[in-house]
Amino acid sequence: MRVDGKAFTTIWADKATASVTVIDQTRLPHHFELISIADVEAAGRAIKTMQVRGAPLIGITAAYGVALAMRADPSDDNLERACGLLKATRPTAVNLQWALDSMRRRLAPMPPPERFDAAFNQAAQMARDDIALCEAIGRHGLGLIKEIAARKPRGASVNILTHCNAGWLATVDWGTATAPIYKAQEAGLEIHVFVDETRPRNQGAALTAWELGQHGVPHTVIVDNAGGHLMQHCEIDLVIVGTDRTTATGDVCNKIGTYLKALAASDNHVPFYVAAPSPSIDFSISDGLAEIPIEIRAQEEVSHILGLGADGDIHKVRLIPQGSGALNPAFDVTPARLVTGLITERGVIAASREALAKAFPERIRA
Numbered sequence: 081m082r083v084d085g086k087a088f089t090t091i092w093a094d095k096a097t098a099s100v101t102v103i104d105q106t107r108l109p110h111h112f113e114l115i116s117i118a119d120v121e122a123a124g125r126a127i128k129t130m131q132v133r134g135a136p137l138i139g140i141t142a143a144y145g146v147a148l149a150m151r152a153d154p155s156d157d158n159l160e161r162a163c164g165l166l167k168a169t170r171p172t173a174v175n176l177q178w179a180l181d182s183m184r185r186r187l188a189p190m191p192p193p194e195r196f197d198a199a200f201n202q203a204a205q206m207a208r209d210d211i212a213l214c215e216a217i218g219r220h221g222l223g224l225i226k227e228i229a230a231r232k233p234r235g236a237s238v239n240i241l242t243h244c245n246a247g248w249l250a251t252v253d254w255g256t257a258t259a260p261i262y263k264a265q266e267a268g269l270e271i272h273v274f275v276d277e278t279r280p281r282n283q284g285a286a287l288t289a290w291e292l293g294q295h296g297v298p299h300t301v302i303v304d305n306a307g308g309h310l311m312q313h314c315e316i317d318l319v320i321v322g323t324d325r326t327t328a329t330g331d332v333c334n335k336i337g338t339y340l341k342a343l344a345a346s347d348n349h350v351p352f353y354v355a356a357p358s359p360s361i362d363f364s365i366s367d368g369l370a371e372i373p374i375e376i377r378a379q380e381e382v383s384h385i386l387g388l389g390a391d392g393d394i395h396k397v398r399l400i401p402q403g404s405g406a407l408n409p410a411f412d413v414t415p416a417r418l419v420t421g422l423i424t425e426r427g428v429i430a431a432s433r434e435a436l437a438k439a440f441p442e443r444i445r446a
């Protein structure tokens with residue numbers, strides 16, 4: 081997507097120099113900075129510290145991390161060490177495990193000297209596939225926005241609420257929840273996005289607002305607790321969020337606070353859709369609440385906040401009293417019953433085992 085008018089993806093790599101470059105998302109929205117990932121340890125740090133984040137991008141960054149590990153040492157032991165190191169970075173997004181399993185399946189049977197080349201090619205293919213998946217989600221989600229637009233008075237905007245950042249910054253390009261938004265903008269539809277700030281890391285305020293602004297998409301940042309109020313006052317036509325792990329029955333694990341938005345949407349009869357590319361679907365589990373590991377991140381992300389100082393640099397300030405503890409679960413689970421539908425790369429489907437089995441018969445049996 082565009083940054084200051086120039087086309088970017090969130091990650092790009094050059095096999096000849098074995099270089100992997102990413103946008104440092106911890107510096108956005110105030111500073112646009114690139115970092116080079118030179119080895120698997122650096123890939124792990126980038127994921128753990130959320131320099132790169134977002135389920136799809138986490139998986140693809142890990143895939144390149146495995147490739148870099150194979151360049152350093154293509155042995156079986158190092159393959160296992162690299163996968164273990166990367167798996168330990170963040171537990172919730174299933175894309176990480178999906179990417180590591182895919183790399184391991186491809187590389188384990190190969191002669192070690194061939195592993196780096198194959199790994200790099202596989203990671204690059206995953207990145208290309210991600211772009212195609214997200215673009216397809218954009219096309220399918222566009223239909224939902226068009227349906228709503230047709231019912232609105234001429235010139236009135238379709239008001240969409242999104243939570244956290246499931247934008248192009250969370251993927252390689254397009255985003256998942258934002259892909260239909262960008263497609264609607266391209267189609268000339270009148271749209272406006274309410275952007276949940278998404279405490280504590282403020283992915284919405286810092287990342288979604290930034291990327292929508294770069295594309296000239298009208299948007300308004302709101303505090304997380306305002307969404308229900310806006311729905312009660314018919315200010316929201318549609319909610320679209322991302323997913324870190326959707327189960328075979330349609331339960332959706334996403335950024336903390338998503339469940340509360342789904343409750344408010346259900347109570348106010350607002351359509352609540354989840355943009356769910358298949359690498360973010362865990363077809364091996366059925367009960368999201370019982371089976372999905374929820375990452376608990378550092379208390380400091382709650383007790384402190386980052387912002388731009390008068391000196392033009394990023395500063396961290398304390399929000400809560402010394403001595404007050406903080407609890408920081410990073411995700412929650414929205415039961416399928418609260419999900420209007422899943423926007424997948426194969427179409428918009430119900431959040432149910434039957435619909436997932438029909439859309440992905442090679443992955444699941446009804």
Ligand SMILES: CSC[C@H]1O[C@H](OP(=O)(O)O)[C@H](O)[C@@H]1O
Binds near residue numbers: 410
């Ligand atoms: C396109 S999925 C993005 C998904 O990942 C985010 O989590 P995090 O920023 O902690 O990686 C959030 O849950 C988004 O919905």
